[in-house]
Amino acid sequence: MVTADNIRKAAEGLGGVAHRTPLTRSETFSRQAGCDVMLKHENRQKTGSFKIRGAYTRISALGDDQRAAGVVAPSAGNHAQAVAWAARLAGVPAIVYMPEAASLAKVGATEGYGATVRLVGASVEESVAAAREEAERGRRVLVHPFDDELVIAGQGTVGLEILEDAPDADVIVVPLGGGGLLSGIAAAVKAVRPEIRVVGVEAAGCAPYVASLEQGEIRPVPQTETIADGIAVKHPGEITFGMIRDLVDDVVTVTDAEIGQVIVQLLEREKIVVEGAGAVGLAALLSGRVSGRRAVAVLSGGNIDTPLLMQVIRFGLTTAGRYVVIRTRLTDRPGQLMELLKVIADAHVNILLVSHHRESVDVAVAETGIELTLETRDEAHAHAVVELVRDAGYPVTRMH
Numbered sequence: 001m002v003t004a005d006n007i008r009k010a011a012e013g014l015g016g017v018a019h020r021t022p023l024t025r026s027e028t029f030s031r032q033a034g035c036d037v038m039l040k041h042e043n044r045q046k047t048g049s050f051k052i053r054g055a056y057t058r059i060s061a062l063g064d065d066q067r068a069a070g071v072v073a074p075s076a077g078n079h080a081q082a083v084a085w086a087a088r089l090a091g092v093p094a095i096v097y098m099p100e101a102a103s104l105a106k107v108g109a110t111e112g113y114g115a116t117v118r119l120v121g122a123s124v125e126e127s128v129a130a131a132r133e134e135a136e137r138g139r140r141v142l143v144h145p146f147d148d149e150l151v152i153a154g155q156g157t158v159g160l161e162i163l164e165d166a167p168d169a170d171v172i173v174v175p176l177g178g179g180g181l182l183s184g185i186a187a188a189v190k191a192v193r194p195e196i197r198v199v200g201v202e203a204a205g206c207a208p209y210v211a212s213l214e215q216g217e218i219r220p221v222p223q224t225e226t227i228a229d230g231i232a233v234k235h236p237g238e239i240t241f242g243m244i245r246d247l248v249d250d251v252v253t254v255t256d257a258e259i260g261q262v263i264v265q266l267l268e269r270e271k272i273v274v275e276g277a278g279a280v281g282l283a284a285l286l287s288g289r290v291s292g293r294r295a296v297a298v299l300s301g302g303n304i305d306t307p308l309l310m311q312v313i314r315f316g317l318t319t320a321g322r323y324v325v326i327r328t329r330l331t332d333r334p335g336q337l338m339e340l341l342k343v344i345a346d347a348h349v350n351i352l353l354v355s356h357h358r359e360s361v362d363v364a365v366a367e368t369g370i371e372l373t374l375e376t377r378d379e380a381h382a383h384a385v386v387e388l389v390r391d392a393g394y395p396v397t398r399m400h
Contacts, residue, residue, distance in 0.1 A: 001242070002152045003191070004187065004191035004192065006156075006187075007153050007184065008160065010057045010150070010154045010157055011160055013057060017046075018045060018046060019044065020161060021040065021041045021045055021161070022041050022044070023038055023039065023296065026269075028269045029282065029286065029297075033291075035292055035293055035295055036293065036294040036295065037297060038169070039270070040158065040161070040162055040296055041272075041299055042158060042278070043274050043278050043299045043301055047113070047303075048081065048301055048302050048303040049082065049278075049300060049302070050155060051079045051081070051155075052085060053158065054146075054150070054151035054155045054180060055073075055083045055085070055143060055151070056082070056085075056086040057153055057154030058143050058154065059090050060090060066141050067090065067092050069140050069141070070092055070094060070138070070140050070141075071087055071141045071143050072095045072097070072141070073094065073131060073145065074098075074130065075110075075124070076098065076099060076106075076124050076127075076229055076232070077106030077107075077110075078106070078303055080096040080098055080102075080106060080107075080110040081106060081303070083096060084096060084110045084111075084113035084114055084115035085113045087114070087115060088113055088115075094115040094116070095115065095118065095134060095138075096117050096131075097120050098110070098117055098119055098120070098127055099120070099121055099124060099127055100120065100122060102119065103308075104305065106305075107119070109303075124232070124233055124234075125233075125235055144237075146178030146180030146181075146233075146237050146240055147179075147180070147237030148239070152183050152184045153184060154184070155184035155185070156184025156185055157184075157188070158181065158184070158185055158188075159189045162298075163188070163189060166294070168294055170197065171197040171199060171291075171292030172185060172189060172298070173199050173290050173297045174186075174198065174201065175201055175230075175277050175280045175281055176200035176201055176202045177202075177230060177232065177233040177277065178231075178236070178237050179200075179209065179241065180237070182200040182240070182244055182248060183239070183243035183248075186198045186243065187243060187247060197250070197292065198247065198248050198249055199250045200244065201252055201281050201283070201284045202252075202253045203228040203231055203232065203253065203254065203255075203259065203276070203277075203280060204226075204253040205225055205228075205232070206221060206224055206226055206228075206231070206233065207221065207253045208220055208221045208234055208235060208236050209236055209241075209244065212241060213244070213245060213251060218235070218241050220234050220235040220236075222234070226256055227256050227308070227312055228256070228259055228279070229275075230275055230277030231280065250290075252289040252290060254280050254284050257315075257319040258283040258286070258287050259276050259283050260312050260315045261283075261319055262274075262283040264312070264317060265316075266279065266282070266299075272302075274299050275302060276304070276312070277300055277301055278300045278302060279299070281297035282297040317375075320378065321376060321379025321382040322375060322377065323375060323400065324374045324375075324382045324386070324400060325400040326371070326374065326397065326398050327357075327369060327370065327371045327396070328340070328372075328397070329368070330394075337354070340389070340394060341354075343389060344389065347381075347384065347385050349374050349381075350374065351373075352374065354372055355370070355371040356369065357369030357370070371399070
């Protein structure tokens with residue numbers, strides 16, 4: 001098991017290499033969660049995530065022959081960038097295997113840091129298998145994204161910083177994918193302050209640790225879709241599973257809807273960009289699945305594609321009741337649409353889109369179907385607008 005001494009040694013090696021990221025209190029999220037909420041900003045780390053800590057710790061420990069042979073790593077994106085950056089800094093050649101559907105931005109960034117990228121398979125697990133074969137074939141060192149003691153020690157330096165900056169915290173909430181970050185933080189924290197609760201958070205769409213911990217053994221799960229792609233790992237690590245089983249107090253899940261809403265709230269209220277994986281800890285606090293008196297949520301990364309961010313914003317606003325789509329019917333005569341729009345405008349609603357549907361099966365010959373996309377303040381306002389339109393005599397169906 002990785003020890004506190006291992007983590008302290010890693011912290012010494014990271015001096016002047018990784019940022020000591022800030023930890024800030026959020027008044028907005030503290031009110032929502034009903035406790036003090038502090039945010040650990042690993043989204044502001046070099047390469048955009050905490051991964052540089054583990055990658056550099058592993059690569060800096062290579063011997064001369066290993067440096068000459070180079071390294072190989074599998075990753076969905078963040079570990080890839082970290083390995084590429086750390087390898088370039090150490091003057092070590094690097095090959096990175098990524099899933100074929102990996103983020104184009106993350107692929108481009110990894111290549112920009114100097115690594116050779118090879119796209120293989122549909123999942124991180126397939127990339128891991130390909131990287132292992134490459135390591136054996138080319139005598140390269142495999143830099144595993146989470147199941148490596150040096151990588152875990154590097155990630156655990158996040159825990160040391162939290163202990164120093166928030167000594168009165170009583171719960172630390174950590175994103176959980178393969179488990180490197182969670183096991184490292186737990187090892188650092190429990191060695192010094194065992195009374196602090198450490199909780200891992202998985203995306204509900206891919207939550208192997210929940211099932212594995214319940215069964216007492218590693219139980220992989222089928223890959224499903226989630227916007228938290230950075231933690232969509234089907235198979236827990238051998239090292240990380242044992243550490244999480246022994247050191248972590250609880251593991252919970254959050255939905256994509258909850259993750260999307262938190263990404264939007266962080267943008268609007270804190271002016272912070274995080275990826276789906278980076279938002280799960282805060283989502284667990286705001287949903288009430290984790291509680292405490294003074295809580296730290298680790299924002300593990302901020303590497304989100306701009307197109308995906310746009311989709312998440314729309315998704316988050318819709319699930320929060322701020323984008324609403326309704327359908328109704330009007331008599332197909334001049335002025336009828338204006339009367340409907342006046343009813344809605346009087347409710348101080350922004351009308352984003354108006355569409356006519358005259359060919360629908362539920363529209364009579366003398367009628368036209370109308371679909372409206374509206375921007376409202378929140379779910380309560382959205383509900384009030386629907387009822388207002390209904391009370392004005394219009395048949396209403398809410399689509400979103």
